[in-house]
């Protein structure tokens with residue numbers, strides 16, 4: 001991990017993916033940001049306040065508003081398209097035939113972009129082999145700068161890599177202090193796949209996380225908030241993250257984690273909080289599979 005500038009603007013940490021593309025370690029999440037005005041304003045606020053990665057998805061049904069927010073943020077800062085990194089994801093109901101390509105084209109249109117920096121297969125259900133090969137083609141055509149996966153557990157990841165050409169650049173999985181994904185990230189590193197955390201703040205559902213003595217002590221020692229400690233822990237462990245907030249003060253707070261370093265002792269105390277317990281669920285859970293597969297689109 002290195003400290004360098006990504007485009008113009010504030011200094012922030014980025015990581016080089018396995019194909020040489022540089023990705024910011026902190027990005028802005030857009031899940032459940034459904035109010036149009038709030039969505040446009042918060043994406044623009046994120047760009048104004050130093051975020052250079054916007055994490056979108058077909059599933060979130062707000063890509064048109066995210067696109068407006070990106071356009072507004074670029075206009076307000078004078079940044080160019082190539083100064084930011086935009087991710088989208090394809091839902092598995094669209095993995096057959098030309099579904100994956102159609103979804104990517106639709107996302108590009110809604111986001112008002114000529115290319116995407118990263119496209120992920122959202123969950124490993126349905127015909128994800130076919131969808132991956134479609135993504136490989138779009139990657140080679142230059143529509144997408146990097147391709148990756150999301151919610152892939154190690155065995156499925158190894159299987160996908162073993163019988164395809166392009167090794168995923170990123171695996172976006174639920175990761176936070178209570179679900180640190182130690183084994184998963186070891187497997188990702190073995191194949192040079194960059195882990196990226198979704199729900200890095202526990203989706204606001206794990207409030208006790210911020211009252212943990214190890215979190216409070218580190219926050220006091222560095223004059224930071226518990227949320228900043230949670231995010232810094234991930235980034236310092238080499239895990240990128242895409243926190244979400246619609247409040248500008250929190251948008252700023254969640255990005256202001258590059259001016260301090262947790263000590264070895266603090267990292268160890270925080271690592272000990274791991275319960276290896278995902279809140280959102282794993283694809284290997286039949287209940288989760290049933291829930292997502294039967295979810296009305």
Ligand code: NAD
Pocket residue numbers: 028029030031032055056122150151172173197198199200201202203204227228242243244245250253254
């Ligand atoms: P998150 O962990 O980012 O939590 C967001 C919530 O945390 C906010 O709604 C708010 O309640 C709280 N919060 C935010 N900033 C805070 C702060 N500074 N202090 C205290 N509380 C704060 O959860 P998320 O939105 O689910 O995940 C982040 C992003 O990850 C999403 O927006 C989306 O882009 C992505 N995501 C991907 C998947 C996937 O399957 N790939 C699944 C879920 C989310």
